[in-house]
Amino acid sequence: MSVAESRLAAAKPALDVFFARSAGAETADTVEARPLSGGAIQENWLLVVDFVGGAWDGRQELVLRTDAPTAVGASLPRAHEFAVQRAAWQAGVTVAEPLWLCDDTAVLGQIFYVMRRVMGEAQGRRLVADTRLGGDRSALAERLGRELARLHTITPPRPDLSFLTLPESDAARSMITTCRAYLDALGVPRPGLEWGLRWCERYAPPPGEVVLAHQDFRTGNYMVDDNGLTAILDWEFCAWGDPMSDLGWFCAKCWRFGRDDLEAGGIAARDPFYRGYEAESGRRVDPDRVAYWELLAHIRWAVIALQQGRRTAAGGEASLELGLTGRLFPPELELAVLDATAPPNWAGT
């Protein structure tokens, strides 16, 4: 749609000035603005901008990312997300190149950043169901393993990521503490999830390496075209963590979109995914540790779903989706957690 028809209409003059200055162009003219389907937390806009002069001369397609009206505190603010996305880009991860951060809220009313547009399909259910997407699925899983390995080359300390705090204890116990704090903040008792968290506390693996973990690396958060991967998305949950936690999140049964038999994200067997990760990282995949993180993934996703269920104040479609998320997912996740931690699994210390 034309910019005048969009919600960005009032911001166009200031946006154009920001774009021209950032691109080193004489002028910039935003000629189109269209909201892209995005998360409930962020808002993504496709912008078509005509630049005159400078390195960006000509017509460019950009994606603008800012907070949605229903944003929550659990995710990174946009300025920090921009920094982790840049770090990932520099580490060679396939990601939309982040270009410019605008922390002057006078331009849009909120902080935003702009990245290069990348084409592709991300929707998890569609991707899992339509095997024409993403090219050869084994190759895709192997590639995703390699991508994760590249991300995991980023280790603390990093001055550009100084806003990320190191876990106080090890990553597992830190995640348990976080989940408990979220449950307390929700103000509703969840003994089923507490049961799972207590098991995780008792059987936490020994502390290990700390790397930059994506923390939402799963089918649904990467884009593919007919040939393969085009970009890994949604960097707002990044944190210092256990490398195996990202593998566990990716393989967890709750992220297979109906293809439980394809244990690597509903797209392939684990083998190619692990193979890609091991080949690129030189690190061995520890199956026990991954299994542990898969259990914690169910708990964490249940907690996030419960949080989302509370964010229905804004009304409209987004709120209905969030409300349904809060009702639909927790019971099944809780049941899976309880089945994985039945009394016989508490033998030993």
Added chain:
Amino acid sequence: MRDKPNGAALLDLARRVLRDELLAELPEDARYRARMVANAMAITAREISDGSRTQEAERRALAALYDEAPTPAGQPETEQLDDALARLNWWLAAEIRGGRRDGDARVHALLRESARDRLRLVNPKALQDGDQ
């Protein structure tokens, strides 16, 4: 006494019209939203039909765990169902977190039943056949 059909039945009829007739006439981008609406209606209809049955069962199980005498039938409740459930669940949650119920088979069975009851309301298809 209300006339038939009751609220749950009406909601179910309305949902069927939406799902079986209106959905096909909607543009592609509106169908996802309409499916969400139908889903919300289905959950609500099941909740209305269930009444307070599953919550009562949950309270009975929790009360038995703590040797609380259930209120005899026909006697007025001194404590609202929601409050009683919250109180008992908080207590159990704190016990579990504190490591006082590690591997407790009775607690595990109770928690499974509670999760299954909630799942039955929101997505009965997810309960495996013969496991209902």
